[in-house]
Amino acid sequence: MRQSGSRPFLEKGTDLKYRAAFLYACLATVVASSVVAQAPALVAQDAWARQAPGSDVAAVYLTLRNPSTKPIVIVGVESSVAMHAMIHETKTESGQSRMRPHEQLVVAPGQTVKLEPGGLHVMLHGLTQPVAVGQSVPLVLLLDGGSKVQVTAIVRALNAQ
Numbered sequence: 099m100r101q102s103g104s105r106p107f108l109e110k111g112t113d114l115k116y117r118a119a120f121l122y123a124c125l126a127t128v129v130a131s132s133v134v135a136q137a138p139a140l141v142a143q144d145a146w147a148r149q150a151p152g153s154d155v156a157a158v159y160l161t162l163r164n165p166s167t168k169p170i171v172i173v174g175v176e177s178s179v180a181m182h183a184m185i186h187e188t189k190t191e192s193g194q195s196r197m198r199p200h201e202q203l204v205v206a207p208g209q210t211v212k213l214e215p216g217g218l219h220v221m222l223h224g225l226t227q228p229v230a231v232g233q234s235v236p237l238v239l240l241l242d243g244g245s246k247v248q249v250t251a252i253v254r255a256l257n258a259q
């Protein structure tokens with residue numbers, strides 16, 4: 099009486115287990131494929147920040163390489179040590195050096211873009227802690243499509259080039 103009563107329950111339980119396993123397999127496939135689709139191909143190298151003693155802003159320079167066959171667009175920058183971070187471009191206009199926000203930075207397929215003194219750079223505004231020479235500054239590059247690239251910039255002295 100007891101056994102016959104518990105049997106349908108067991109079968110139902112087994113069926114549910116199979117369904118759960120199938121569901122997990124599907125989910126795993128979805129997660130795996132979305133990771134592959136969103137894997138950032140952007141390579142960030144030689145990142146360094148220039149120390150600006152007594153200032154709450156700092157510039158970060160780095161080399162970006164796109165080894166993929168599609169353009170990569172950087173739509174934003176974040177840093178846990180700054181209130182605000184953005185890409186800037188330095189341009190000399192009528193003998194004066196000026197910095198302007200550079201909204202989006204496109205790295206074409208197979209191309210390398212250098213952010214270096216006198217040109218493109220990441221500007222950190224409102225540093226939440228002093229950055230000393232030799233320290234590392236974390237950056238996150240936000241890419242079009244939602245993926246992120248973690249970068250660590252080493253702080254160099256003010257006169258570093």
Ligand SMILES: [Cu+2]
Nearest residue numbers: 186197219221
């Ligand atoms: Cu700037």
